[in-house]
Amino acid sequence: MHHVVLERWSRGTSLLHRRxxxxxxxxxxxxxxxxxxxxxxxxxPGLLYFAVLVGGMIAARLPVIGMLRRAAIVLPFSLTLAAIxxxxxxxxxxxxxxxxxxxxxxxxxxxxxxxxxxxLLRGLEMLGTPRFLLMVAxxxxxxxxxxxxxxxxxxxxxLCRGGRFRPKGGFRSAAGTLGVLFARSYERADxxxxxxISRGFEGHFNLLSRPSLVWADAGFLFxxxxxxxxxxx
Amino acid sequence: MSPVxxxxxxxxxxxxxxxxLAGVDFDLFPGETVAVFGGNGSGxxxxxxxxxxxxxxxxxxxxxxxxxRGETLKQVRQKIGIVFQDPDxxxxxxxxxxxxxxxxxxxxxxxxxxxxxxxxxxxQVGMLEHQHKAxxxxxxxxxxxxxxxxxxxxDPEVLVLDEPTxxxxxxxxxxxxxLLRGLxxxxxIVTHDVEFARSLSKRAVFFxxxxxxxDGPTDRIIEQFRWIGL
Amino acid sequence: MHIPxxxxxxxxxxxxxxxxxxxxxxxxxxxxxxxxxxxxxxxxVMGAFVFAAQMINFPVGGATSGHLVGSALLSFTLGPAAAGxxxxxxxxxxxxxxxxxxxxxxxxxxxxxxIAGVIAGYLPFHFWGxxxxxxxxxxxxxxxSVLVAALMAVSELLLSGIAMPGAVLGVSFGLFxxxxxxxxxxxxxxxxxxxxxxxxxxxxxxxxxxxxxxxxxxxxxxLAGVGVLFASTNxxxxxRLADTLGIASKSKPFLDAPLAEYQAGFLQSAWLRKAGAxxxxxxxxYGACALLGRMVGRQRSA
Numbered sequence: 001m002h003h004v005v006l007e008r009w010s011r012g013t014s015l016l017h018r019r020x021x022x023x024x025x026x027x028x029x030x031x032x033x034x035x036x037x038x039x040x041x042x043x044x045p046g047l048l049y050f051a052v053l054v055g056g057m058i059a060a061r062l063p064v065i066g067m068l069r070r071a072a073i074v075l076p077f078s079l080t081l082a083a084i085x086x087x088x089x090x091x092x093x094x095x096x097x098x099x100x101x102x103x104x105x106x107x108x109x110x111x112x113x114x115x116x117x118x119x120l121l122r123g124l125e126m127l128g129t130p131r132f133l134l135m136v137a138x139x140x141x142x143x144x145x146x147x148x149x150x151x152x153x154x155x156x157x158x159l160c161r162g163g164r165f166r167p168k169g170g171f172r173s174a175a176g177t178l179g180v181l182f183a184r185s186y187e188r189a190d191x192x193x194x195x196x197i198s199r200g201f202e203g204h205f206n207l208l209s210r211p212s213l214v215w216a217d218a219g220f221l222f223x224x225x226x227x228x229x230x231x232x233x
Numbered sequence: 234m235s236p237v238x239x240x241x242x243x244x245x246x247x248x249x250x251x252x253x254l255a256g257v258d259f260d261l262f263p264g265e266t267v268a269v270f271g272g273n274g275s276g277x278x279x280x281x282x283x284x285x286x287x288x289x290x291x292x293x294x295x296x297x298x299x300x301x302r303g304e305t306l307k308q309v310r311q312k313i314g315i316v317f318q319d320p321d322x323x324x325x326x327x328x329x330x331x332x333x334x335x336x337x338x339x340x341x342x343x344x345x346x347x348x349x350x351x352x353x354x355x356x357q358v359g360m361l362e363h364q365h366k367a368x369x370x371x372x373x374x375x376x377x378x379x380x381x382x383x384x385x386x387x388d389p390e391v392l393v394l395d396e397p398t399x400x401x402x403x404x405x406x407x408x409x410x411x412l413l414r415g416l417x418x419x420x421x422i423v424t425h426d427v428e429f430a431r432s433l434s435k436r437a438v439f440f441x442x443x444x445x446x447x448d449g450p451t452d453r454i455i456e457q458f459r460w461i462g463l
Numbered sequence: 464m465h466i467p468x469x470x471x472x473x474x475x476x477x478x479x480x481x482x483x484x485x486x487x488x489x490x491x492x493x494x495x496x497x498x499x500x501x502x503x504x505x506x507x508v509m510g511a512f513v514f515a516a517q518m519i520n521f522p523v524g525g526a527t528s529g530h531l532v533g534s535a536l537l538s539f540t541l542g543p544a545a546a547g548x549x550x551x552x553x554x555x556x557x558x559x560x561x562x563x564x565x566x567x568x569x570x571x572x573x574x575x576x577x578i579a580g581v582i583a584g585y586l587p588f589h590f591w592g593x594x595x596x597x598x599x600x601x602x603x604x605x606x607x608s609v610l611v612a613a614l615m616a617v618s619e620l621l622l623s624g625i626a627m628p629g630a631v632l633g634v635s636f637g638l639f640x641x642x643x644x645x646x647x648x649x650x651x652x653x654x655x656x657x658x659x660x661x662x663x664x665x666x667x668x669x670x671x672x673x674x675x676x677x678x679x680x681x682x683x684x685x686l687a688g689v690g691v692l693f694a695s696t697n698x699x700x701x702x703r704l705a706d707t708l709g710i711a712s713k714s715k716p717f718l719d720a721p722l723a724e725y726q727a728g729f730l731q732s733a734w735l736r737k738a739g740a741x742x743x744x745x746x747x748x749y750g751a752c753a754l755l756g757r758m759v760g761r762q763r764s765a
Contacts, residue, residue, distance in 0.1 A: 006560065007367050032567050037473055073562045078467050081625065088626035097625075100469025105562040112559050117327040117367065130491045132500070137552035138327055139507020140514065141560070145369055146321055147508070148515040155519060170522035172652065178516050178531065179656025182540075185512040186664060191322040192504040198285055198315045199383065200307060200339030203501050208334060209344040325504065 003145065006070075009062055009113040015216075016060040016114045021123025023217040027224040028111045034228040035103050042096040046103070048231045053106050060114045067113065071106040078102070117141070122211065135205060143188070151181055236260040237297050237391050237419050238284065238313075245279055245290030245443075253279040254290055255443035261391065266413075266420040268430035268451055270458065271440030277423050280440070281395055284421075285310050297390055311340055313391040314384030314418075318399050320376035324368035329360065329379050332368060336387040347386075354386035355379070358412060374405035378412065385416070393421045398429050427455055465557060465572050466616060468565030472623035479619070480570030486578060487551055493544035506541065510549040513537060514556075521649050529645035534576060535584030535608040536650050539592070539601065540657070542666050543585040550577035575615040584608025592668045598651060605650030606643045613639040 010017075016024070031049070038045050057064045078101035086094035112120070121134045154177050238261035245254040254276050261267055271277040282288040284296065286306045297312040299305045314336075317323060326332035333354055337347035355361040358378040368376060377397065384392065394413075398406045410432050413420065424430050430437060430451060437454040439447035447454050471479075498506060513533035520528040537546035554572050557563040564572050584604045591600035617635060621627060627635070657664050 003560065004370060007370060011365060028566070032468065036468065036476070036567055071562055074467050077465075078469065081470060081620070084627060084631055085625055088628055090626065097469045101467040101565065104468030104565050104567070108559055108566050109562060116365065118331055121327070130488060130495075132495045132503075133487070133491045133548060133551060135500070135503050136506045136510060136548055137555055139325065139504055140510035140549070140552045141556055142325055142327065142369070143321075143508050143511035144514050144556075147511045148518060151515045151519055171648075174519055174521045175649065175652035175656050178519060178653045179660055181516065182512060182653070182657045182664065183660045185508045186505070186661075188322060189505040189508040191317065191319065192325055192508070193501065194282075194287055195315075195317050195323040196325070196335075196504070197287060198310060198317075199336040199387065200310050201335075201501075202307070202339065203499060205500060205503075206338040207344070208331065208338070208348060 005066070006113060007117075010116045012061055012114065014059060014061045014114070016056060016110075016220075018216075019114075019220050020211055020213050020217040021115050021119045022126055023213070023221045024111055024115055025120075025123050025127060027221055028107055030225050031107050031228055032104055034232045035100055035107075038232055042092075042099065045231050046096070046099045049103050049228075050106075052227055052231070053103065053110060056110050060110070062110075062113055067109055068106065071102060071109050074101050074105040119211070122207075126210070131205070143185075147181065147185055147188075150184065151177070154181060234263050235298065236262050238421070239293070239295040240280075240283070241293045243280070243283060243290055243292035243294060245283065245288060252443055254283075257292070257443070257445055259438065259445060259448075261419055261421060263390075263419055264417075265436060266422065266434040268434040268437040268454075269421060269423040269440065270425075270430070270437060270454065275440040276443040277440040278395060279443075281315065281393055281421075281423060284393060285313050285315055307340075311387050312389055313393060314387055314389035315393045316377075316380050316384055316395065316397065318396045320373070320380040320400070321368075323380045323383060324376055327367060328364070329355065329366050329368060329371075330364040333379065333383045333386050336383055340387060350386045350388075351382070354382040357385055357416075358382045372405075373400040374402075374408065377401065377405070377409060381412070390418060391421070392416065392418045393423075395423045396425065397422065398424060398426045431455070465554070465564030466568045466575075466619065468567050470565075470623060470625060471568055471571055471619055475619055475623050476567050476571060479574055480567065483570040483574050483578070487547075487573060490544050490547040490551070490578070494542075494548040497542060498545055506545055506549050507552075509537060509541060510552050513549070514553055516653075521645070523645065529642065529649060531649045531653065532576075532609055532646050534581045534612075535588075535601075535604040535646070536653060538581050538585035538608075539588050539604070539654060540664055540666060543581050543589075546585070547577045547581045550581060571616070571619050575612040575619075579615050580608045580612035583611035589668050601654050602647040602651045605647035608650075609643040609646040610639060613643070 031052075035049055054064055057067050075098070078098050082094040082098045085097060115123070117138070121138055125131050125134055155174075158173050158177055238259065240257055240259040243254050243257040244252075246252050257276070257280060259280075269277050269280075279288065283290055283294055284301065286301045286309060289302070294301045296309050299309050299312065301309050324332050326335060330348065330351055333351035334344075334347045337350045338344065342350065352361060352364065355364055358381055360375060360378050360382060363371065363375065363379075368379065371379065377400070381392075381394075397409060397413075401409060406426070406429060410429065413422075413433055420433070422430065422433060434451050436449065437447075437451040438445050439454050439458045447457055494506070513531070513536070516531045516533060519530060521530060522528045534546060534550050537549055541549065551573050554564060554569065554577060558566055558569055558572070584607050587600040587603040587607065591597065613635075617627075617632070617639075654665075
């Protein structure tokens with residue numbers, strides 16, 4: 001279960017874990033922009049970017065192979081598109097495009113694997129993301145697995161009752177399952193709201209304190225920017 | 234001492250006309266633990282929802298001397314803490330600590346103190362070491378404890394638990410019993426589980442068709458209503 | 464349909480990130496006004512529902528199966544603004560946690576799926592969801608939500624110089640059409656199942672919409688979509704078209720004229736030309752969506 005692992009990774013205590021979320025988010029953006037804007041002769045810079053990421057993973061005391069394997073999820077899609085580019089006569093571009101997508105996925109993963117969700121959300125908010133949006137995302141993530149499990153159980157039950165064997169039956173059975181799942185999700189939202197009110201909620205989410213920046217944070221940002229600039233040029 | 238819950242002649246009808254409560258009179262005395270029995274649709278959950286103003290019916294209801302209505306609702310919700318059946322519905326914040334701090338923050342406690350109260354509550358239920366975990370990764374029993382901590386952090390005088398042993402295996406039920414026994418608040422426990430009720434409460438009430446059909450010592454109530462299906 | 468990083472050229476992803484940020488802000492504010500923080504759990508849980516629903520297989524004739532994308536259904540039950548917010552949240556989570564879709568490409572993906580896709584999916588329901596053509600409106604909503612999103616994605620890729628030979632394009636469009644039709648069917652089926660359980664789940668549009676306006680709106684989005692596609696595959700053809708029609712010489716305020724002049728003007732390099740034409744097209748769609756959004760908003764609050 002990927003998300004379980006990811007959540008465990010994010011609770012580490014390395015140098016990287018301890019950096020302020022804002023700084024890590026900005027570093028990610030700087031890194032991604034550098035990678036995206038490197039066009040000519042991508043071979044060497046690509047390798048160097050990769051080295052920086054791996055260095056980051058080691059500094060964060062995260063399992064490099066495990067991380068890279070997760071980032072490889074992006075490959076099936078990018079390889080397909082790259083294949084089209086290759087066939088159209090641009091093999092170097094095809095390779096570059098695949099490398100870039102993999103670097104981006106790995107970098108994003110490094111951010112998420114070193115930043116627990118609450119801090120990540122807070123960091124995004126302090127950088128200007130609307131709180132409403134972040135809270136919706138928080139709720140989506142929180143209940144994603146709960147509802148997915150419910151859906152899975154409902155499908156199993158339906159299949160046990162032979163829901164798959166009639167040609168049109170399978171489709172309608174799936175629609176019915178989703179209808180019920182929708183209704184149950186709606187009711188769950190009501191119950192969540194009920195328990196929020198019971199604990200004094202009056203329409204506004206209050207926050208815990210804002211984290212403050214330390215010199216190490218500034219140092220990290222500067223270091224990332226410098227490394228990336230060097231590679232870029 | 235005066236009762237911590239006083240309900241007089243509570244009536245409630247749902248939008249579609251179903252009568253859920255047909256005249257409920259009930260007192261909960263300080264320090265008591267009372268079990269609430271009753272079949273599905275007997276009105277016991279509807280009754281619970283009236284205790285902190287989630288539903289408003291006819292009749293009167295007072296919690297710790299405060300009428301459960303309008304301007305006093307905020308105070309009422311601090312005095313009476315309700316723990317609902319499915320902890321997943323209550324633990325909606327990304328981390329255990331944030332979730333337990335949710336209540337105190339709503340009461341206006343400054344963030345640092347809210348965190349402190351949350352930690353104390355978590356310690357009370359034995360979940361302090363999990364404070365930074367995401368709720369999804371906890372077991373049913375652990376989630377239940379965190380849910381209780383979330384309510385304890387508000388420093389209530391009355392605890393209401395709605396079917397707390399659902400989702401719990403026997404060991405989980407046993408440790409919940411131990412935990413609840415150690416809490417000083419007055420308690421109302423809605424449950425189907427006869428043994429669980431026996432181990433915690435000396436008094437029980439039996440809901441039937443929107444009324445309290447029986448109110449007395451737990452063993453007697455169990456005996457009296459067993460043939461109806463306790 | 465989620466574009467990873469590395470595929471879009473710099474002008475394309477930058478332009479989209481820059482253009483989408485204020486749009487997203489607007490959508491969030493709209494949704495917040497309609498729903499307030501009290502209803503946050505509802506939006507979140509519905510988002511989780513869509514996410515989970517995407518994993519359920521809908522068997523279609525033996526070997527194939529499809530699944531719900533959900534943006535149209537969300538717009539019918541929560542309204543387009545909230546649906547947009549929920550889709551943005553889903554896309555962000557997919558990109559960050561599941562490595563599905565790029566980070567810099569979020570602007571593009573959000574535009575395709577959470578803005579253009581949601582509006583295109585919602586419009587039929589908004590105009591015809593209260594009348595006798597209801598089922599068709601819901602079906603078409605599903606179809607458009609996927610079709611428009613896919614069209615946009617392909618346009619962006621083409622604009623970025625990802626070469627796609629005709630055969631590949633043909634196959635892609637075939638696949639998109641099938642997915643779109645599936646989405647229509649699945650959306651309708653689930654919609655009906657939901658409505659049977661509780662009609663209150665649906666945010667019913669008011670009856671008596673002007674049909675003409677609806678057709679124009681849809682035509683605008685469709686035309687703009689085709690237009691962008693055309694522009695991105697063949698910006699020179701656009702120039703030729705403008706010349707042939709003698710538009711460049713006329714002083715009529717026609718949309719293509721500024722485009723043609725733009726190209727003939729101070730643009731030197733080839734990719735800037737291509738990008739310029741395509742970006743104009745995307746801006747057109749963006750404008751259309753914004754206008755439509757405002758129109759829908761005014762009619763709903765009326």
